[in-house]
Amino acid sequence: MCEGVDRPGTLHAITTVILAHSGNITGIEIPERGERARVHVEIDLPSGADIDRLVADLRALDVLAQVEIVPTMAEVYGKRIIVVGGGAQVGQVALGAISEADRHNIRGEKISIDTIPIVGEQTLAAAVRAVARLPRAVALVLAGALMGGEITAAVEEVRRHGILVVSLNMAGSAPKAADLIVSDPVQAGVMAVMAVARTASFDIARQRGRTY
Secondary structure, three states, X not given: OEEEEOOOOHHHHXXXXXXXXXXXXXXXXXXXXXXXXXXXXXXXXXXXXXXXXXXXXXXXXXXXXXXXXXXXXXHHHOEEEEEEEOHHHHHHHXXXXXXXXXXXXXXXXXXXXXXXXXXXXXXXXXXXXXHOOOOOEEEEEEXXXXXXXXXXXXXXXXXXXXXXXXXXXXXXXXXXXXXXXXXXXXXXXXXXXXXXOOOOOOOHHHHOOOEO
16 A cells, blocks of 8 residues: 555555566555555566565655555455346345355455445446446346346446356246346345355356356
8 A cells, every 4th residue: 555645656666666676566456645645556566576675765755645555355255246227126125145255254265245335227237337347346136126138238348358248037038148047136145256256165157047
């Protein structure tokens, strides 16, 4: 985590130092901006890299006031499951997903659940497409009573990016584009977690295309 002045060139200075140490940036976020900025940069370093030297070189930059090594977001929050759709259904899916994630997380897994209750075809389609751009997102649950049209096209797109899609058994064409259709919203949340948890005995490849 780097903290320093918020001005043009700060990010360039940080990445230049990382490049000089042959670091490969795997993730970057700017969680705070204003008079000062905080930049969270995740990097892979080659075997034998001098981490202390890298930190010292970053601290030597005049644009940075503080540099700290922190765990990656994957280490802290793990895989992300995104639940979108109508408020009541989203709440029930989240109930199942959070309960199941808790069961796996206490055994060493790291799975977090994000929700956003929204309606409207274009709004939902944009939310679905955005999942492919979210760091650590591995699965999407569609929770609603009717989804189709542009939402269906968006589901097909994110699946091509490797995102698992679970849909409630609802009206419209979107469910048929999903990997799995589940009628009960609580169970949909449970199965979404089971499908991505390494601590679960659940093979999504054998379930893909089924309706429960």
